Every structure is written in C-alpha cells, then in structure tokens.
Amino acid sequence: MNAAHDDPAELPVCPSHAGDGLLPDELRAWMLLLAATGSVEQRLRSVVKKTLDVSHDEFLILCLLAEQPGEGLRMSRIAELLGRPKTRLTYQIACLQHAGLVTRKAVCDDRRGIEVALTDKARGRIEDASAALAETVGTAFAHVIGPEQREALAALVPAPADDAR
Incomplete structure (x- = not known):
C-alpha cells in the first residue's frame, strides 16, 4: 500500500459509488471484499510465518480448529469450509501434525x-500470537476499507426482515 492511502479517508472513491459500471451492487461489493481480503492476507502472511511458523493455509486450518473448543473437525468438513482439495489438505494436516500442532484420529462410527x-x-x-494477528488484520482493513467501501459492502448483507406484528 502506498503512503498516500495510509488514511482510509484518502482512499480512492469506491467503484461501487461510480454508478456507471455494469455490475450490480452485490457483485461490486463482492469484488471489493475480495480485494480487501487479498490485501489482509498479504499483510498477514509474514506475521503468521513469524509468530506461528506455519504457512497461511496451515494458519487457516488452525483458525478453524481454534473455534472448536474441546473438539475437532473432520477433515472433509475442513476441506469444505476452506474450499480446498482433500489431497492438499491431507498434506497440510500432516505438516501441522509433524510440528506437534494438531492430532488426527479415526472417527469412531466411520472408519473412513x-x-x-x-x-x-x-x-x-x-x-x-493473537494480539499481533488481530492488530495486523485490523490495520490492514483500515488501510483498504473507508466509509464509502463500508457502505458498498452493506450490499452483501441483507437487511433484517421486518417482524410481522
């Protein structure tokens, strides 16, 4: 990110507000979210490597598992949630297991x-590592998401349905 865009107020006008593009608001917002996510991932990669000594993809697996207190996840579910091929996931899990960061066990009622x-x-x-990782994510989003971008992203979140009273 260049120095001119360190302040969200100095970000270029969000394409979602131009109004002259071919994309509907939802698709423009999705593209904005992808760009923001890419920027965050780029900044996060080095912090993940430095603090956890794992790859970014391995970090995503650890994050999914960290949200499962006291239990694990099936490998097929991890592959589904991350949109990764099972063969690639098997390799990543093996690396994490070798590093002593995860355990693998057979599911009792399903031999596969x-x-x-x-x-x-x-x-x-x-x-x-949580504090450093959270700060990296927050800082990265602050560099790419300003008020106009937040407004455009609202197109991805449906408004709550009014209660029929």
Missing part, C-alpha cells in the same frame, strides 16, 4: 472419517 484437533502446544501459540 478422520478428525483433526488442536494440541495444547497449538493453543498456546495461537494465544501468544
């Missing part, structure tokens, strides 16, 4: 199912 869970070592690393 494998459940993955965080180890205490991984939980400790995530807790230690």
